[in-house]
Amino acid sequence: MTAKDALTERYQDLLSVYLKAKTETTLYKGQQFSRKLLEQQISPEDLVSLHIQVMDELFPNMSEEMRDSFDFLLEAMIGYGFAYREHQSLRDKQQQLESEIEVAASMQQTLLLSDVPEFDELDIGVVSVPAKKMNGDYYNFVKSGSSLSVAVADIIGKGIPAALCMSMIKYAMDSLPEEQMKPHLLLENLNRVVEQNVNSNMFITMFHGVYEPESHKFFYAGAGHEPGFIYHAKEDQFHDLIAKGLVLGVSRTTTYHPYERVVEVGDMVILLSDGVTECRTSKGFIEREEIVSLIRKYMDLPAQNVVENVFQELDRLQGFELRDDFTLIILKRMV
């Protein structure tokens, strides 16, 4: 017996039982039967045809008008069959796309993964979480000589285009010679790369800094990026780490201003993406002061625990639905 014959038989059984004693039980079975039909990808016009076949057998003396009306119904169902098959094909396509994105996302993870280097002088913590599958935020640590270079970037835009762009930034940074590790020069270089290679409707903000353990100075420059914070332990206060500069990719000739700060023992440098400051709660956008007070709440913990705790609290405040990619980095001078 073919699958179709089995279905016909089952339908005939159900229908004759129902016609004899119109019970809710049989109707319920009918509803469950429809699930089976969907499983076997029986289209609507096939079901109507099944009904006609069964009715022909149950009522051989059915009036001609009744019989003809079924043919008309069948014709009218064809459009639904069309829609049903289109739905199936679109669903298949969607599954295929999703698995492709899945692969791309894990590839991105591998490509962009940046190990946190070990420094005796510094305690480093980092958390970077994408809002969707692909992360449009990018952070990078490089140990060059005795110095630490740290970068945070954010593409204006989300998802796959942003992620592709991020990969380009990574390779551009990797290929820059070491003497250009001065933050403002690095940004000028990257700006030219972005201006030449990226569509004019896409912009990248970036913050780059270099920590020099000998002088305990933090050199930095910014390209339109969300300002970070610096915490001075001596006065127990947070200050904005403002670095003025145009976003990358606007003009070929943009130059960036070099900034520097002295970092004392116990001081912290905090870098972030706008996914942190643009956290939205039911009360509206979160204020920068609230982030500061969250950091303050946890700042006696190791840097990695601080960033993780801050992320978890902000995530919870937003009902576990990130609206933007979220990156938070803390560097704390230990000795």
Next chain:
Amino acid sequence: MDIQSCVEVRNEWDIVSARQLGRNMAKELGFGNVDQARITTAISELARNIYLYAGRGKICIEPIDQLGRKGLRIVALDNGPGIREIRKVMEDGYTTSGGLGAGLPGVKRLMDEFSIESTVDVGTEISATKWLR
């Protein structure tokens, strides 16, 4: 019954004639009621495309017999503007008429075999086959 029969398509009434021709032949060949409805729907769609986009053309229906395997083939011919991006029109969800038309992917799914050739400013030839099971 071996000869191909054609219907000229110039207006909406001709679509009905094309359907009638297809249904008669499908019945004669022994197609069941669902397949008859599918074949006539495919004919409707192809004829409507001619009527809407080419203005005029023809629908030909022919019985086929390949080594004892029987079927029915629909050929839609026109000398209209042609289709610039065949790949696009074969994508789901792309219907220039904006209506509920199932479009060419729908026709393809209704039938067993489907082929399309089109040259811009020369015309389009679509052929679709349904085999008798």
